[in-house]
Amino acid sequence: MKPVPLRALIFDVDGTLADTESAHRAAFNHAFAEAGLDWHWDEPLYTRLLEISGGKERITHYWTQVHGDIKAIQAGAFADTVQRIHDLKTAAYERAVQDGAVQLRPGVLRLIEMASKARLRLAIATTTSPVNVAALMRSAIGPDWKYIFQIVEDASTAPRKKPHPQVYLQTLHRMQLPATECLAFEDSANGLNAAISAGLPTIVTPNAFTAHHDFARALRVLPSLQDTTLADLHAWHAAAPR
Ligand code: XBP
Numbered sequence: 001m002k003p004v005p006l007r008a009l010i011f012d013v014d015g016t017l018a019d020t021e022s023a024h025r026a027a028f029n030h031a032f033a034e035a036g037l038d039w040h041w042d043e044p045l046y047t048r049l050l051e052i053s054g055g056k057e058r059i060t061h062y063w064t065q066v067h068g069d070i071k072a073i074q075a076g077a078f079a080d081t082v083q084r085i086h087d088l089k090t091a092a093y094e095r096a097v098q099d100g101a102v103q104l105r106p107g108v109l110r111l112i113e114m115a116s117k118a119r120l121r122l123a124i125a126t127t128t129s130p131v132n133v134a135a136l137m138r139s140a141i142g143p144d145w146k147y148i149f150q151i152v153e154d155a156s157t158a159p160r161k162k163p164h165p166q167v168y169l170q171t172l173h174r175m176q177l178p179a180t181e182c183l184a185f186e187d188s189a190n191g192l193n194a195a196i197s198a199g200l201p202t203i204v205t206p207n208a209f210t211a212h213h214d215f216a217r218a219l220r221v222l223p224s225l226q227d228t229t230l231a232d233l234h235a236w237h238a239a240a241p242r
């Protein structure tokens, strides 16, 4: 059987390209205080809340299912309040990233540079907001980051959040590539399940927030991409069950 070429790498952002969730958690707590709310997400609670992809969905879940003091608030006012809290949070997160609060995980930049030089196509498929992607990429790679990641699908283009595969399906469609010719990189069960549902062989690099998740369906689970080479990626991709 003819070998299937590896043509593209598709990266998740939060927890995969960079360990961002501590900065996200701090930004949520900053936004709650700015909005005059007595809410506080500590690490154990945030680790549980991360099972809900998407910041607005996470706030909604917490407010209705965890905190639960939904007074007789009108649906419209509820949605407006969630949006306002999330806007405050995104502004706080962007400031933190611009102030250098977040770095790329070990090996990520080297692998991206090697892949780009080897003419592999690179894309981003994330449930986070475009503002967050741009802030992180500008701070970590510089203004030319958009020439490296040809395609970015995010919360603004793919509203159905992981584990729904929409963000990956739209990335594949825009790249005009079959999933078999790509590798996805993820950090969480939601992300892995979204990528697998889109037919993508997936490499997982867990982090402190996701180490306990089920990664049985991953092509490989690695502590980080620090020692990963392009030859590794080609070999793992060639051995992926079709
Ligand atoms: C992780 C998420 C995001 C972030 C917070 O995205 O689920 O919701 O936790 O960012 P990824 P927003 O797919 O990159 O792992 O508040 O912008 O959603």
Ligand code: MG
Pocket (backbone or CB within 6 Å): 012, 013, 014, 015, 016, 186, 187, 188, 191
């Ligand atoms: Mg992630």
